[in-house]
Amino acid sequence: MPNYKLFYFNLRARAEPARMMFALAGCEYVDDRFTHEEWPQRKTDKELFPIGQAPVLLVDDKVIPQSAAISRYLARELNFYGANSLEAAQIDVVLETMADIEDKMMPLYADQDAAKKAEVLKAFVEITSKPYFTYLEQLIEEAGGKHFVGNKVSLADIHIFNMLDMMTNSKYKIEGLLDSYPQLRAFCKSFRDEGPLKSYLESRPVTEA
Numbered sequence: 001m002p003n004y005k006l007f008y009f010n011l012r013a014r015a016e017p018a019r020m021m022f023a024l025a026g027c028e029y030v031d032d033r034f035t036h037e038e039w040p041q042r043k044t045d046k047e048l049f050p051i052g053q054a055p056v057l058l059v060d061d062k063v064i065p066q067s068a069a070i071s072r073y074l075a076r077e078l079n080f081y082g083a084n085s086l087e088a089a090q091i092d093v094v095l096e097t098m099a100d101i102e103d104k105m106m107p108l109y110a111d112q113d114a115a116k117k118a119e120v121l122k123a124f125v126e127i128t129s130k131p132y133f134t135y136l137e138q139l140i141e142e143a144g145g146k147h148f149v150g151n152k153v154s155l156a157d158i159h160i161f162n163m164l165d166m167m168t169n170s171k172y173k174i175e176g177l178l179d180s181y182p183q184l185r186a187f188c189k190s191f192r193d194e195g196p197l198k199s200y201l202e203s204r205p206v207t208e209a
């Protein structure tokens, strides 16, 4: 097993799927978290932060930036990327659907007055995000409610849980987001309360996002 070191802010956000996979696999790693105040100094290390962004995963002496690359690498190494190519493709479908939702979410956080923000959030919940969440709701229902793909926790479950956790339980919380999606709500509840990450989720640092 290589030496793993993960560098990110003291947030769940883009690094949490990696931390969740390390926890599930019982794999040791260094979880190097820094504050926003420390970041300008940390990012002067151009070898470690070649794009000037975090997260970065150090695998022995190899630098891997880009959270999606980190997640997919660890999923392959630690066996969270499905049992075969077809399952891997199904996992990718979930990840890419989630990426579409996140793309549509970004403008919600642009500076704007309260009335405009309420209008934009309502449109996101009721219109823009609907085809994606409806599809994810259908997928988890067809899969039996517990795992999006296969019969064990995969990168799909981990990423969906993390995204929904961020959208319902962080400073980016969106009111009413999952009101129309009972299967997704049930999936999150069982993942949190009964899944193999229960004790990790209960003991991880509490962060604003």
Ligand SMILES: N[C@@H](CCC(=O)N[C@@H](CS)C(=O)NCC(=O)O)C(=O)O
Pocket: 013, 014, 052, 053, 054, 055, 065, 066, 067, 068
């Ligand atoms: N596509 C990149 C985006 C990384 C990114 O935007 N990171 C933010 C934190 S979530 C960052 O490093 N912000 C500080 C900066 O850009 O100086 C990824 O997914 O890793």
